[in-house]
Structure formats: structure tokens, C-alpha cells
Amino acid sequence: MFSWDEAAFFTFLLCLIIYVMMMVICKRTGKLYNRASIERTYKNWVDARIDELSHLVTIQAIRNSIMSNSIFISGLLLFLSLIIGLFQYEILGDIDADFLGSITISVGIVQIVLIGMISIFSLFNFVFSIRMLYRSQFLITANTKKREELFEETYKLMQKSFAAAQNYWTSGIRGLYFLIPAITWLFHPIVFLLTTILITVYLIGWHDLSFFSRNGHL
DSSP, X not given: OOOHHHHHHHHHHHHHHHXXXXXXXXXXXXXXXXXXXXXXXXXXXHXXXXXXXXXXXXXXXXXXXXXXXXXXXXXXXXXXXXXXXXXHTTOSSOTTSEETTEEEEEHHHHHHHHHHHHHHHHHXXXXXXXXXXXXXXXXXXXXXXXXXXXXXXXXXXXXXXXXXXXXXXHHHHHHHHHHHHHHHTTTOHHHHXXXXXXXXXXXXXXXXXXXXXXXXXX
């Protein structure tokens, strides 16, 4: 028989796998809610910015996005430092309990690895988003209109860079959604189990795939 910690952990993995598989399938089949519209919006934003005589508003908008990513990065780094400190001084829960009957692997180790992996996933996505935003800023202000062959290449790269920045940001936010139930594991495995199911149902039913709602959010 599984303990509550083990049952909650495997439920979390199952929910995560189901969510990722459904996202991939819906994206490949073109059924991902409003995905085409969002991609067109990214391209239209780039088009509108290129036609502007002054790029001050564009640069400010991109810098605001960079700042928001930087805030998430700083918060995740502080959070990881806090979690490591709490585990080091054994403040949270029964971290010495055996996991899957293993003497060498404790529940605490699995908890900190899970939280760390999700946090690092989101952190790197926010970093990559900043990288793409800086590239977009540079390309938009490059002023290559006088050279037609160079402008066409730069224009396509601008669209791809800005869309990639937004996609990385979205992936980072999705990671934060799954970080929430992982954190609740520190308090009790049953809370972890219930939060995992609720978050997954919310993301699939109302947020990303919108099976239960006409309004989706990506």
C-alpha cells in the first residue's frame, strides 16, 4: 500500500503528464483555444511597432515585460533559498520519512527536488523570455527599411523573437501553477493531492483548453 505522500506524488505526476499530453495534442491538431488568434496578435503587434516613426513606446512596453520577468526570477530565487534553508534546519514536516520504502530517499528529498525542478523550469523560461525580448527590442530599432533584402529577413526574425518571448513567459506561468500544489505538500500530502487535482481540472477545464468554458486564457 502507498502512503499518502506517495499517492499524492504519483497523482501529481499523472496529472502533469495528462495536462502536457493534452496541450501537445490540442496544439498539433489546431484545437488549442484561440492559439491562431494569439499568434496573429503577436505578428500584428510587431507590424504596428515597425510602422511607428518613434520606437519609444515600443521600447518602454518591452522593458515593462522585461521587468515583470525579472520580478518573477528574483522571487523564485528568493523562494528557493528560503525552501533550502527550511529543509536544512528541518523546520517543515516529517522530512525524514522513507519514500517508497527506501532508506536513502526520504520524503523531504523528494519534496525539495520536485519544488526545485518546477522552480528552475519557470526560472529558465522567464530568463529565455527576457533574452527574446532584448532581441526583439534590438531588431525593431535596427531600422533596416532602406535595405529591402535585409528588412524582410529582420522582419521575420522580429516576429519569431517576440512570439517566442511570449511563449516562454506563458510556459513560466504554467510552471508556477504546478508549483502551488508542490508547495502545499510541505504542509500535508492530502492537501497536496487535492490541490493537484483542482489545479489540473482548472487548467484543462477553464484556463488553457477550456473544455467547460467558452472563454480560455493563454
